[in-house]
Amino acid sequence: MPKDGGIGASSKRREDVRFLTGAGNYTDDINLRGQAYVHFLRSDIAHGTITNIDTAAASAMPGVVRIFTGADFQAVGGLPCGWQITDRFGEAMKEPRHPVLADGKVRHVGEPICAVVADTLEQARDAAEAIVVDIDELPAVVDMAKALxxxxxxxxxxxxxNMCYDWGFVEENKEAVEEAFRNAAHVTTCELTNNRLVANPMEPRVALGDYDRSSDNSTLYTTSQNPHVIRLLMGAFVLGIPEHKLRVVAPDVGGGFGTKIFHYAEEALCTFAAKALNRPVKWTSTRSEAFVSDAHGRDHVTTIELALDADNNFTAVRTSTLANMGAYLSTFAPSVPTWLHGTLMAGNYKTPLVYVNVRAVFTNTVPVDAYRGAGRPEATFQLERVIDKAARELGVDPIALRRQNFVSEFPYQTPVAVAYDSGDFHRLMDKLEAQADFEGFAARRAKSEAEGKLRGLGINCFIEACGIAPSNLVGQLGARAGLYESATVRVNATGGLVVMTGSHSHGQGHETAFPQVIAEMIGIDESMIEIVHGDTANTPMGMGTYGSRSIAVGGSAMVRATEKIINKAKKIAAHLMEASESDIELKDGAFSVAGTDKSVAWGDVTLAAYVPHNYPLEDIEPGLEETAFYDPSNFTYPAGAYACEVEVDKETGAVTIAKFTTADDFGNVINPMIVDGQVHGGLVQGIGQALMENAAYDENGQLLSASYMDYAMPRASDVPMFTVDHSNGTPCTHNPLGVKGCGEAGAIGSPPTVVNAVVDALQSGGHKVDHVDMPVSPARVWAAMQG
Amino acid sequence: MYNFEFVKPATLADAVAALSGEDAQALGGGQTLIPTLKQRLNQPGTLVSLLSIPEMVGVCKTDDGALSVGGATTHATVSAEAAVDFPGLAGLASHIGDPAVRNRGTIGGSLANNDPAACYPAAALGTGATIVTNAREIAADDYFQGMFATALEEGEVITEVRFPVPEVSNYQKFVQPASRFALVGVFVAKYADGVRVAVTGASEEGVFRWSEAEAALSAIFSVDALAGLSVPADGMIGDLHGTPAYRAHLVAVMTRRAVAAAA
Known part of the structure; x- marks a missing residue:
């Protein structure tokens, strides 16, 4: 019987009422009196020296307020990088200055050179066309191997x-890994590319800077997943505005997928310009700008080797990866190919020895940073591809090979730093096998064959590190910030609650799911609880939302704050009922004295807290409001087992996803319907990467797929109905809700599942194909079939 | 978008007069022109909308049995109104773009633009249609002159497209995955006096007739008649979505499928 409220209930998403009726309040919906508009003149060449910028004619054009250039930003900081990597030799990574506006050189197509502020956007665009920029074009470098x-x-x-860093992990194991390969009975090697992606949230980025001369306060409205982080980075490192004089508001945000984590030049420019001009300044990205200014994702080129002994036990994994940083280091770029990637290279397996080498490379391309999954999809893709290939080379069942090597006892200390607290990979595979109807595959393959299609079955297992992150650990790993989360729970006199959370919702459904937790804890209706987020002026310092961390870290902070509320409320209830505090029980929204029929309602206690006529004022303060910061003791480790069946058109190479089945372990689940949606969305993005999406550059640094005419986004008709399961997960052992996070799983687990299925299909047709690079487009599959 | 004047004449004569003005440009459904205006890639002085001219809208049979489609008729209207008389054409129209595109875009706009990956040029060339303008009638074989190039003179307006209705016909499109334009599209039409095969999306020269296939199919209208036939990769488009060899291969595949679907 499904619950109708609280933890485990599929409560309808209350935020959807405004999203679906056009009542959302997105950044571009905010317009301030006297607002000016900024248009960025961006580089259309990938690499060159700026020899002259002449803004004289443009400045005289109608409506032009000011034209900013790199020269205006000499005195302020560059955009900071939030993570420092130490390389194999103990040296700090190279960290070039990342100017707000191009400073002497342009280094990628889309880099902003001038910012034209005018009364209207069209005037700004007109003036930008009158600016003369002379650039001596230099040869560009796009290919990572060539860049080195x-x-x-x-x-x-x-x-x-051009090398940012040369990272080895675990460097001390390097020799032991090589020894294991020398002793291996079988070695399987896979060379593969993890294709560069553009995140493409439905809402493009927007920044609106405001300044109040009377108070010297600055405000930035922005499309961000983490407004406090933007306030800290921009205030402290770029513009020199102390946090108490700077407010950052991220209202409704229409999708982030990672690319709205980072601090961008446009945010700093609008905040800076608003103060300089004493006037609100707004920028709204066009879709075309988004393609060349939003941080991209992925873009790894990897060789992975798997060593097995004579009994097919995995004995070692060795990888060598080139990771594209683009032209500058975006906010968290260096962490993605290292700590978010290398630490997952053990996967679900008890491989005792792992060595990961990553060389991060600067190229004349848009900066690359975290995108849904961030490092973990790259790890999973290569590991699950090489295991699949090994199974085929050895002639063993790919599921049996995986099962044989599964970690089966928890907690489990991996050889790559992280320790899995809980999981049950065999049970996940059992669930997958039960749901995916593997017995019926042969018949389905025969039916496809009769229709001229090759049918393939792909399997994949994965584990991710989410709930980011233990601050002391990530501090040792180079993070320049803590990764706790915060919540303030404010109870009103009449019993309703407002939760001010440092987490940020940009599609995740926090406004629905978070109240379910508190409703369960107190025993009141979800409608009594409201969630406030996204404004540094009214929420405690928080680190925001990414890395599937909100319920695991932000939710835990909310639980801790609510526990403080309940403890205090029990004291008040004890006083009201003249009982001992230790005898007070809270159930179904009422406090009772154990063993008696004495009881006071939740609302009686909250009223007493604010109208303290009968109140233990000598012992406790009036009011009912508590704040908690929660810093996790470990990552959480969601895991999954996925199966995909594809049909390949023998004549055209077109791949159709015929069936997709998932078994996920997210620990405890707060709202199964929302989790279903998160898995569906992740799967579609992962399938998009596997089959369609490709941010491709030509050798001159021009983005070939710079619009939807050439960048293929998955549509609903490109995917099948999914069969998803996340029941009976193994609870996380170290956070109060036992939750693990679900936001990235689908995007992590699906790409190798799809490619494994395509390879299976092609091999079933007699094609000697053991890999097809993503996106597995019809043209690539056809070429692979030609041999 | 730059500023421009906008007129919406109610008669063809007024439209032609308006188009004779300096920097005037015809606007059909705007599915190509409006995006280029928004990107400031085009700066017309006056846009002359062709959507309010009654004689340019609609689908009807002519006395000699051809299907006449007004130049300002939307794809959605063709899809609905040609379904009985010319299902091959209706099927093509029903798969152009998405519903928003089909309810704005017009046949005249598509043919005047002559995008090398557009669908309608394959139908026009594949049927030997007559492109009727305010000034003359142009045979499809003379009309298409390469990528984005046509026989239209400056200010000339497509008022009507007259399709000889084939005995059977079919259009098969292999979509470019991003734009869903034709990576390769093939229109096959069988008439009493022979078969026509027109290919869009594939060639650097724009839509073209595959005469070898036409000859084979005119002899025997069956998939088997196409066995061993192929177009050379030379001259085919190569881009992110497919090599010339792949496009050449798809021409043969899509032709076979069109014949199979039509037969």
């Missing part, structure tokens, strides 16, 4: 070369 050669153009003249 001695005669490559240098993206940053002040650096010795």
């Amino acid at each position: 050669t001695a005669d490559s153009p240098k993206v940053h003249d002040d650096l010795s070369d």
Whole structure:
């Protein structure tokens, strides 16, 4: 019997009322009196030296307020990087200056050179066309391997070369890993590319800067997943505005997928310009700008090797990856190919030895940073591809090979730093096998064959590190910030609650799911609880939403704050009923004295807290409001087992997803319907990466897929109905809700599942194909079939 | 978008007069032109909308049995109103773009633009249609002159497209996954006096007739008649979505499928 409220209930998403009726309040919906508009003149060449910028004619054009150039930002900081990597040799990564506006050179197509502020957007665009920018074009470097050669153009003249860092993990194991490979009975090698992606949230980025001269306060309205982080980064490191004089508001945000984590030049420009001009300044990205200014995702080139002994036990994994940083380091870029990637290379398996080498490379391309899954999809893709290939080479069942090597006892200390607290990979695979109807596959394959299609079955297992993150641990790993989360729970006199959370919702459904937790804890209706988020002026310092962390970290902070509320309320209830505090029980929204029929309602206690006529004022303060900060002791480790069946058109190479089945372990689940939706969305994005999406550059640094005419986003008709399961997960052992997070799983688990299925289909047709790079487009599959 | 004047004449004569003005440009459904205006890639002085001219809208049979489609008729209207008389054409129209595109875009706009990956040029060339303008009638074989190039003179307006209705016909489109334009689209039409095969999306020269296939199918209208036939990869488009060899391969595949569907 499904619950109708509280934890485990599929409560309808209350935020959807405004989203579906056009009543949302997105950043672009905010317009301030006297607002000016900014248009960015962006570089249309990938690499060059700026020899002259002439804004004289443009400045005289109608409506133009001011034209900013790099020269205006000499005195302020560059955009900061929030994570420092130490390389194999103990050296800090190279960290070139990342100017707000191009400073002497342009390094990628889309880099802002001038910001034209005018009374109207069209006036700003007109003026931008009158600016004369002379650029001496330099050879661009796009290919990572070429960028590391001695005669490559240098993206940053002040650096010795284009390598940001050369990272080894676990460096101490390098020799032992090599020894294991020397002793291996079988070695399988896979060379693969994890394709560059553009996140494409439905809402493009927007920034609106405001300044109040009377108070010297600045406000930035922005499309961010983490307004406090933007306030800290922009205030402290770029513009020199102390946090108490700077407010950052991220109202309704229409999807983030990682690309709205980062601090961007446009945010700093609008905040800076508003103060300089004493006037609100607004920028709204066009879709075309988004393609060349939103941080991209993925873009790894990897060689992975798997060593097995004579009994098919995995004995070692060794990888070598080139990771594209783009032209500058975006906010968390260096962490993605390292700590969010290397630490997952054990996967679901008890491989005792792992060595991961990552060389991060600067190129004349848009910066690359976290995108849904961030590092973990890259790890899963290569590991599950090489395991699948090994099974085929050895002639063993791919499920049996995985099962044989599963970690089966928890907690489990991996050889790559992280320790899995809970999980049950065999049970996940059992559930997958039960749901995916593997017995019926042969018949389905025969039916496809009769229709001229090759049918393939792909399997994949994965584990992710979510609930980011234990601050002391990530501090040791180079994070320049803590990764706790906060919540203030404010109870009103009449019993309703407002939760001010540092988590940010941009599609996740926090406004629905978070109240379910408190409703369960207190025993009141969800409608009595309201969630406030996204405004540094009225929420405690929070680190925001990414890495599937909101319910695991933000939810835990909310639980801790609510526990404080309940403890205090029990004291008040004890006083009202003249009982001992230790005898007070809270159930179904009422406090009772154990063993008696004495009881006071939740509302009686909350009223007493604010109207303290009969109140233990000598012992406790009036009021009922508590704040908690929660810093997790470990990551959480969601895991899954996925199966995909594809049909490949023998004549055209077109791949159709015929069936997709998931078994996920998210620990405890707060709202199964919302979790279903998160899995569906992740699957579609992962299938998009596997089959369609491709941010491709030509050798001159021009983005070939810079619009929806060439960048293929998955549509509803490109995916089948999904069969998803996340029941009976193994609870996380170290957070109060036992939750693990569900936001990224689908995007992590699906790409290798799809590619494994395509390879299976092609091999079933007699094609000697053991890999097809993503996106597995019809043209690539057809070419692979030609041999 | 730059500023421009906008007129919406109610007669063809007024439209032609308006188009004779300096920097005037015809506007059909705007499915290509409006995005280019928004990107400031085009700066017309006056846009002359062709959507309010009654004689340019609608689908009807002519006395000699051809299907006449007004130049300002939307794809959605063709899809609905040609379904009985010319299902091959209706099927093509029903798969252009998405519902929003089909309810704005017009046949005249598509043919005047002559995008090398558009669908309608395949139908026009594949049927030997007559492109009727305010000034003359142009045979499809003379009309298409390469990518985005046509026989239209400056200010000339497509008022009507007259399709000889084939005995059977079919259009098969292999979509480019991002734009859903034709990566390769093939229109096959069988008439009493022979078969026509027109290919869009594939060639650097724009829509073209595959005469070898036409000859084979005119002899025997069956998939088997196409066995061993192929177009050379030379001259085919190569881009992110497919090599010339892949497009050449798809021409043969889509032709076979069109014949199978039509037969």
